[in-house]
Amino acid sequence: xxxxxxxxxxxxxxxxxxxxxxxxxxxxxxxxxxxxxxxxxxxxxxxxxxxxxxxxxxxxxxxxxxxxxxxxxxxxxxxxxxxxxxxxxxxxxxxxxxxxxxxxxxxxxxxxxxxxxxxxxxxxxxxxxxxxxxxxxxxxxxxxxxxxxxxxxxxxxxxxxxxxxxxxxxxxxxxxxxxxxxxxxxxxxxxxxxxxxxxxxxxxxxxxxxxxxxxxxxxx
Amino acid sequence: xxxxxxxxxxxxxxxxxxxxxxxxxxxxxxxxxxxxxxxxxxxxxxxxxxxxxxxxxxxxxxxxxxxxxxxxxxxxxxxxxxxxxxxxxxxxxxxxxxxxxxxxxxxxxxxxxxxxxxxxxxxxxxxxxxxxxxxxxxxxxxxxxxxxxxxxx
Numbered sequence: 001x002x003x004x005x006x007x008x009x010x011x012x013x014x015x016x017x018x019x020x021x022x023x024x025x026x027x028x029x030x031x032x033x034x035x036x037x038x039x040x041x042x043x044x045x046x047x048x049x050x051x052x053x054x055x056x057x058x059x060x061x062x063x064x065x066x067x068x069x070x071x072x073x074x075x076x077x078x079x080x081x082x083x084x085x086x087x088x089x090x091x092x093x094x095x096x097x098x099x100x101x102x103x104x105x106x107x108x109x110x111x112x113x114x115x116x117x118x119x120x121x122x123x124x125x126x127x128x129x130x131x132x133x134x135x136x137x138x139x140x141x142x143x144x145x146x147x148x149x150x151x152x153x154x155x156x157x158x159x160x161x162x163x164x165x166x167x168x169x170x171x172x173x174x175x176x177x178x179x180x181x182x183x184x185x186x187x188x189x190x191x192x193x194x195x196x197x198x199x200x201x202x203x204x205x206x207x208x209x210x211x212x213x214x215x216x217x218x219x220x
Numbered sequence: 221x222x223x224x225x226x227x228x229x230x231x232x233x234x235x236x237x238x239x240x241x242x243x244x245x246x247x248x249x250x251x252x253x254x255x256x257x258x259x260x261x262x263x264x265x266x267x268x269x270x271x272x273x274x275x276x277x278x279x280x281x282x283x284x285x286x287x288x289x290x291x292x293x294x295x296x297x298x299x300x301x302x303x304x305x306x307x308x309x310x311x312x313x314x315x316x317x318x319x320x321x322x323x324x325x326x327x328x329x330x331x332x333x334x335x336x337x338x339x340x341x342x343x344x345x346x347x348x349x350x351x352x353x354x355x356x357x358x359x360x361x362x363x364x365x366x367x368x369x370x371x372x373x
Binding site: 043045046047048049050054055056058059062063064065066 | 242244245246247248263264265266267286287288289290313315
């Protein structure tokens with residue numbers, strides 16, 4: 001059975017991210033995968049008859065003992081600031097969204113502390129991870145288009161970020177030591193280097209990051 | 221308390237999440253000769269033969285269709301005497317959970333002699349959802365049948 005026939009309307013390939021992007025909901029939702037229409041369409045995909053051999057394959061998989069997940073894995077959001085790919089444990093990440101206006105704070109805003117951002121009516125401190133960690137910008141790149149809202153020991157912060165790669169599982173055991181070539185500013189806030197399937201990322205340490213933000217942001 | 225919602229025919233049923241071991245796709249089932257029609261067969265769950273009960277058939281909505289969305293909810297059932305036994309519930313689109321807290325309206329207790337596996341009902345949105353009792357899913361004759369199989373293994 002053709003899945004396309006069952007789908008109510010494949011608007012995502014007409015006006016969504018796979019189409020011309022003209023859907024009026026798109027600026028608000030950022031990506032079609034955040035849209036209920038897309039979710040409903042995805043669900044109808046599962047109303048198909050299974051391909052031949054599907055049940056047999058699963059029968060074999062489920063007859064085997066359950067694979068045990070290594071206890072030392074941690075889950076982290078991987079994102080890019082300037083030239084650097086960074087990771088922060090997902091328990092600290094509150095949300096990700098499209099960059100919003102930053103209000104400068106007179107006599108306070110500087111290189112690290114950029115100002116305040118309105119997050120659901122709450123004013124949250126916004127800081128530049130690039131300045132804090134001494135990461136250089138990609139030459140000619142547009143200003144960061146996303147923000148990452150985090151809660152560090154209950155304190156909310158917002159960081160402008162260039163790209164979000166999503167949530168990855170990192171192996172705690174495989175956490176590499178920091179190379180001596182890493183800048184001192186970055187090494188001070190990091191727990192180690194971790195590998196995702198595509199790249200090496202610097203895993204940030206939440207407590208040290210908060211301490212660094214307070215110190216360099218002129219808040220302590 | 222957390223409940224898993226499963227569909228059987230046009231309706232949805234709630235199942236206490238704490239009894240769920242794993243939700244797996246439709247597997248190949250070995251039919252059991254002489255078993256009640258609702259028991260569609262045995263499957264190997266991690267090396268243990270487990271009976272699969274068709275919730276849709278029990279609910280009078282015909283056999284569960286073979287779709288990509290068909291699921292077997294593997295549940296752990298407590299037997300009298302404290303033993304736990306695994307059973308598989310065949311249903312479609314097991315995609316949602318619902319949380320009922322103590323402050324929500326209490327579920328209405330139900331006693332249906334023809335359907336002992338329905339325990340109570342509560343309201344989710346505008347839908348009345350019967351809540352199932354996993355202990356009552358397996359007919360007694362199937363229990364003794366599977367007991368023999370376990371004893372032989």
